[in-house]
Amino acid sequence: MxxxxxxxxxxxxxxxxxxxxxxxxxxxxxxxVAGDTLDDAVRVTRELNARGLLVTLDHLGEFTTNPDEARQATDDLIRLAETIQQEDLKAGISLKLTQLGLALDEALATEHLARILEVTEPKGIFVRIDMEDSPWVDATLRIYDTMRERGYRLLGVVIQAYLYRSEQDLRRLARIPARVRLVKGAYKEPPEVAYPKKRDVDANFDRLTRLLLDTALAAGAPPVSADGRVPPIPAIATHDENRIAYAEEYAAHIGLPKPALEFQMLFGVRRDLQERLAGEGYPVRIYVPYGTExxxxxxxxxxxxxxxxxxxxxxxxxx
Ligand SMILES: Cc1cc2nc3c(=O)[nH]c(=O)nc-3n(C[C@H](O)[C@H](O)[C@H](O)COP(=O)(O)OP(=O)(O)OC[C@H]3O[C@@H](n4cnc5c(N)ncnc54)[C@H](O)[C@@H]3O)c2cc1C
Incomplete structure (x- = not known):
């Protein structure tokens, strides 16, 4: 309620x-939130990197309703990529397709994302497309497929455990195999599309964790890149200790090495847990938002x- x-x-x-x-x-x-400016984002990223934590930077903004704003957001993200490179940060980028104009025109958002990937891909910077409300899921996965077809590889998506459709989506993504961030889901969704009860979401989260970890093992357990910028196939993004313990146990059970399993958490939430997991040898990436929106x-x-x-x-x- x-x-x-x-x-x-x-x-x-x-x-x-x-x-x-x-x-x-x-x-x-x-x-x-790190602060209003790119300088704030750089400062916070440096501090987190110094503590052994990796970062994904989110230049805040979503649901852009005019083409100029969508273009501006694209330019800002390109500047972010250049800054990550210049400042030698252990960081990638998280973005939302509605920020790039998806609500206005799918083709426009697709071309904006392509402009960003033209810059990030040669620099070895990874881009994660955040997942938004359920009406955008089909278009988001379609745009991801289009970028794969165009040859971009340093790109990942997000799967939300609260959606009934997610197991099917994850099985299809496993064939690539795509780098996937698994989350519970943050939006208000009707019971026609999402589990209303927390315990069902949690059970589905564990089921999808198994699927994702099995996929990583079958793909040869690619580890996080040496520069910390490119994550492994599974990114388990939660602050729920039971879900994290389940992922750790299942990885140990199937023999998935720690560098092939990333945990992700939000800036400002459960710093103790972030440090514990990093201390145990897992890549831990912090989602750091910045900007005025x-x-x-x-x-x-x-x-x-x-x-x-x-x-x-x-x-x-x-x-
Ligand atoms: C790195 C990352 C990226 C994400 N990307 C997306 C995305 O692309 N799309 C999407 O829909 N959702 C995304 N989310 C949000 C996600 O869907 C959940 O809404 C959010 O993570 C809270 O759920 P939980 O998994 O932590 O579990 P919960 O069961 O909600 O929480 C478990 C425990 O964690 C602590 N906790 C959880 N949230 C908070 C908080 N905000 N402040 C303080 N303590 C908290 C509490 O102690 C709580 O008891 C992302 C989350 C993370 C960590």
Missing amino acids: LRALLLYLSKATWARRLLTRWRVTRRVADRF WYPYFMRRLAERPANLVFFLRALVRG
């Missing part, structure tokens, strides 16, 4: 206007954990 309300507010223009006007919203959001990202983080909302409300009362 509360989750549904917060996810509704994450998309409501009136709520965005109201909440972003309050300085306290920004203060709480800072826990999850932080509102919907922040609201999804509130929706994931009631304690975050309580923290926000307390800050609001204190002023």
Whole structure:
């Protein structure tokens, strides 16, 4: 109920206007966001790299509704790729196709992504296409296939365990085999397309983890690249200790080496767990968002954990 309300507010223009006007919203959001600028992103990435953690950078923005903004977002991502190279960061890029204009025109978003990959691929920088709400899943997977057909290889996708369709999608992606980030899913979805109950999502997450780890083993267990930029086939992205323990146990059971299994977490969430897993020898990648368009990202983080909302409300009362 509360989750549904917060996810509704994450998309409501009136709520965005109201909440972003309050300085306290920004203060709480800072826990999850590196800052407004590319310099902030570089600084945070350096700090994380120094602690043995890898990074994927998200230049915040989604659901672009005009072509100029989509072009601007593409230019910004190209600048990000150049900066990763110049600053020698152990980082890749995460992006959203609606940021590149998918809601306006699929062909436009496809060409924008191709422009980005023309720059990232020769530099050895990996790009992950985040997965958005269910109406975009088909187009997202289609654009991924198009880029593979055009010869791009340093590109990955995301599969959401809450969707009924995900096992089928993952089986098809396993034939490539695609580099896949597995998540539970962050959006408000109807029961026609997604498991409404958390325990069903968790069970599906473990089932998809097995499938993904088996795929990695069958492909010869490619490890994370030596420069830390290109992830292995499976990226298990969760802060749920039971899901993580399950993946660790299953990998040990089938004999998948640690460098062939990446864990991913969000900036500002469970730093202790991030460091423990990195200390055990797994690649651990932190999803670091930056930029001024932080509102919907922040609201999804509130929706994931009631304690975050309580923290926000307390800050609001204190002023
Ligand atoms: C690297 C990464 C990339 C992602 N990319 C996508 C994507 O492309 N598409 C998509 O739909 N979703 C994405 N997500 C979000 C994901 O779908 C979940 O909404 C999110 O990870 C919370 O679920 P959980 O797996 O951590 O499990 P949960 O069962 O929600 O949480 C497990 C425990 O983790 C802690 N926790 C979880 N979330 C938070 C939080 N925000 N703040 C503080 N503690 C928290 C809590 O202690 C909680 O009890 C991504 C997540 C990660 C980590």
